[in-house]
Amino acid sequence: MDFEKICDQRYSVRSFSSTPVEDEKIARMLEMVKKAPTARNNQPYEIFYAKTPEGISKLLPARDNYFGAPLVFVICSIDEKHWHNRQSGREFTCQDVGIIATTLMYAATEVGLGSLYVCAFDPIVAKEVLNLQGLTAECMMLVGYPNEDAKPSAMHDSRRSVEEFAHEIK
Template identity: 35%
Template sequence: MDFLELAKARYSCKKFSDKTVETAKLEQVLEAGRLAPTAKNNQPQHIYVLETKDSLEIADKITPCRYNAPTVLAIAYDTGNVFEYPGGKYNSGAEDAAIVATHIVLAAKAVGLDTCWVNYFDPDKAHELLKLPDNEAVTIFIDIGYADADAKPLPPHDSRKPLSETVTYR
């Protein structure tokens, strides 16, 4: 499948089967995240793989959006290892985590897995329940697994604005 077909095929799965994610596939997906570009190649990301009964129960306390996924990735970044933008108002931490997460969701689809990007959670609660180090901030959760047989994209999935509304040439 070429890249555009892959990008079109990937959707936010809201219903996962009970099938376990194979270690080899998960490692491929995590490797894709490791290879993602980050500002100044600082690689501030830290990915927590939640797949035990206890860790999935913690995920369920953090967000209602697990959708029965057998594996959840909590993507955090080291707040002390980020690129500071000129002017001091912004840093690259959240965007670096988002780039890593994007590589992960696309790599997952490429190996036959489905995902859901989850940002519906309280970051402070996630930090506390996951017992993260003080210097880490969790920004994204990714549910990962195999879609249930009757899972399908939500209706707005295929609705996209035309390029003319989202791109300006200057």
């Protein structure tokens, strides 16, 4: 599968089958994530995942709806590795974590799975339930085989045209 096809196929899945995700696919996804770039190769992240109903139920206080996903990743930043750009004073870790999550999202498509990138959860509660030390839960990725009734939402096809957002510097 080439990357263009992966981009065409991926959409936010909000209805997952309970079929478990094979360990081999989890390992392949994480190997792809490992190769993702980060600023100064800082690798300021840790990833937790739950692949059993028991594990996922521990995350319920942080967010109540996992759309039936049988596999949930929680992507965390490492507090002490937060890095600031000297010129702008802006912090880069958020971009690093976004790249890690995005790689995981497309890796899921690559191995034939659906995904949902989730930021709407309570990171304070996630920190408590996962007993995170020196880590901040930044986002989650819900992963699994899409249910038969799964379909892209209306938002999926609502995109600005390339002419609208791409600006040539002449």
